[in-house]
Amino acid sequence: MLELRGATYRYAGYARPAIHDVDLALADGEIVGIVGANEAGKSTICLVASGLAPASIGGGLTGTLTIDGEPMAGRPVHDLAARVAIGFQDPATQRSGITGTVFEEVALGPMNLGLPATETIARARAALELLRIGDLAGRDPARLSGGQAQLVAIASLLAMRPRHVVLDEPTAQLDPEGTRLVADALRALASAGTVLLVAEQKTDLLDTLCARVVVVADGRLVADGPTGEVLGDERLEGWGVEPPSRVRLARALAARGLDPSVVEGAT
Template structure:
């Protein structure tokens, strides 16, 4: 198993607080896997992202115990170089702008300029990423003229262009309309196809069910469950813990209880249609 990142018994508290925001976290992230993070508000999902990116405690201050390792090395030892390893995208599309660039092209190129990549290579890489994220038509616009959805795609592009091994994405669509959400997930899908390691925090459980390989469930700062998405998302006991589960999974379980012989609990709509249709066919016979 190729482990890209590991948390060893990590407990973190923000300054001025007594209660830790992350409690005794043990987590191994396998290279190339897609991790969906779920849990109610205030359960520590965003803090998890900050810890995994090293912003907690380096920026947020506070106290951390335990170890966070990136490819076996302590995260604190990377310093500014961490930007090469880990990409970070968060909720608010409007603050994810460098604030010094006049066009979307320059905005996306900003990170590569900081990396000292030669100009010709920057041009090529930025164009590729702009095509992939469907923002090439915005290339010469000012980043401040864009809609939320467009801006979030620019934010994603600006990070993807750096080609990090691990992408941490914290509720990228919570401030977007359905159309914007769809366009952002189209990009995430492409990153999945490229076998990037992805950690995605997302409230929209159906999207997690569709894209994730593994699901991590948080409650009050503790990871209460983790594992294969089919297993986790069909575990009805998590409902009592306040976690949201896909509607189709709940429906599946209810149908099973009513006596419909489902072969498995579906977690996505597509699976639900297949499984239920199969069960109904079975019944008719």
């Protein structure tokens, strides 16, 4: 369980809050998508939901972050990191910079949790397999394509088997196949009870991944509800978000006087 209540956050040195009065509660096993235009506040919500803002990057938070019923205010970064894993928009920012191979990079998280070597190795292997990147194990993590780096960054998170995961545009650099692999891995994680908060521009992905989507506009949550309703909302484009292809197709058919129900449920 992860809950933001009345969260208003200012970056250090800024008077104007980047997000205002955000209320967002995620139950165990729930995948919630965040959509919104550029600069709307998606990444900021991710930082606050993971506790990194303010614990690691400073700034000012009013309101509360509660994880599994415990308030997170004043907790040290290592305590937060043990509860919530965060994946950043740019996978390069996530790379440790201290490992020579992808395998070591993915094993680093479980190793830092103090797990025995056999368990660490098993988890790293399983995470690489889940994302079908076992063949990258011996590669230098600094010399990968953008898509490969993104999959490695996600594998590194999954290897820690966190109970709460916040992902900021996890598939930004991935092709459809990579995006599908990530979606499958996230579904598997959620079905094991993990809480997932996923900021994503790809509404087609959220359409198939989440039961619930929230929209952020100008730092405020302006919609929160079942995926079909939110992504089918007439106001979505006005909030700077492209509707999923299913919705666009149904509208195009309706505009030509054709029956849009033929695309119901199609993705």
